[in-house]
Amino acid sequence: MSFSSCCLKTFTWGGTPIGVEGKLANNDCYTTGHNKEIAILLVHDIFGWKYPNVRLIADHLAREVNATIxxxxxxxxxxxxxxAVEEDRWSEIDLDGITENQSREIRGPEIVACARAIKAELGFRRLGALGYCYGGWAVCHLASKGQEIALVDAISMVHPSWLVKEDIDNITVPFQVLAPEHDPSYTPELKGYTFQTALGLNVPFNYQHFPGTVHGALVRGNEEVKGEREAMARAKNAIVTWFKQYLQ
Known part of the structure; x- marks a missing residue:
């Protein structure tokens, strides 16, 4: 598994995030929202936790789901x-090094620790997990039957990457997939496998297809490109509806 240049399509939106920076478990963390019972753990894509678009989405979810993100x-x-990404200076970005340093073996325990902290230490009653690109495998990991305790109550993944078939096989909670039409990371084969497997998992499943869009467009799409603004709004609304249904 590795990152590719399609993961680095970007467009930074306007607006100023309104949350605060602090700690969750041992990780730096951006937090927004004030609900003491319902939380969502958002696992970022290759652009990381400081990327403005990710924080603005978190702010939207905090308001519209009424949750702490x-x-x-x-x-x-x-x-x-x-x-460097927006100016197409690809040679300055070490994708191989990034991939090695963010492996499942390294980051998996951190992701689990953060989920446990939200539920066990902070006392939230309900917890959802939302993953963009890289975060797709991570939210599946949190929802896996291999976890010793139930970490999350529902998950959503948006143009997921790093997925393997076993990630889908082991999902134990309601799950949502938002999938662009053109996505070398979430291939037609894996999309088909997701459908086939979901029918036998005995959990609610919601799949939404975004025609004409490409990998990354639902979080980093260009508002000036025809259809991408509408796709981003539709994706955000779909996530809000999903988590309101399964967390509230």
């Missing part, structure tokens, strides 16, 4: 050079 840093302090 946690966006921990799962890249150990590394943040991609957004300007």
């Amino acid at each position: 946690y966006v921990p840093d799962f890249f150990g302090g590394w943040v991609v050079d957004w300007a």
Whole structure:
């Protein structure tokens, strides 16, 4: 598993995030919202926890779901050079090094620890998990039958990457997939496998197809490109509806 240049499509929105930075477990974390019973753990994509779009989405979810949203840093302090990406200076970004440092073996325990902290230490009654790109495998990991205790109550993944078939096989909670039409990370084969497997998992399943869109467009799409603004709004609304249904 590795990152590819499609993961680095970017467009930074306007607006100023309104949350605060602090700690969750041992990780730096952006937190927004004030609900003491319902929380969502948002696992960021390659652009990391400081990327403005991710924080603005977290702010939207806090207001519209009425939940507290946690966006921990799962890249150990590394943040991609957004300007280099937007200016197509790909040679300055070490994708192989990023992949090695953010492996499942390294980050999996951190992601589980953050979920446990929200439920066990902070006392939230309900917890959802939302993953963009890299975060797709992570939310499946939290929902896996291999966990010793139930960590999350529902998950949503948006143009997921790093997925393997076993991730889908082991999901134990209601799950949502938001999938662009063109996505080399979430291939037609894996999309088909998701459908086939979901029918036998005995959990609610919601799949939404976004025609004409590409990997990354639902969090980092260009508002000036035809259809991408509408797709981003539709994706945000779908996530809100999903978590309101299964967390409230």
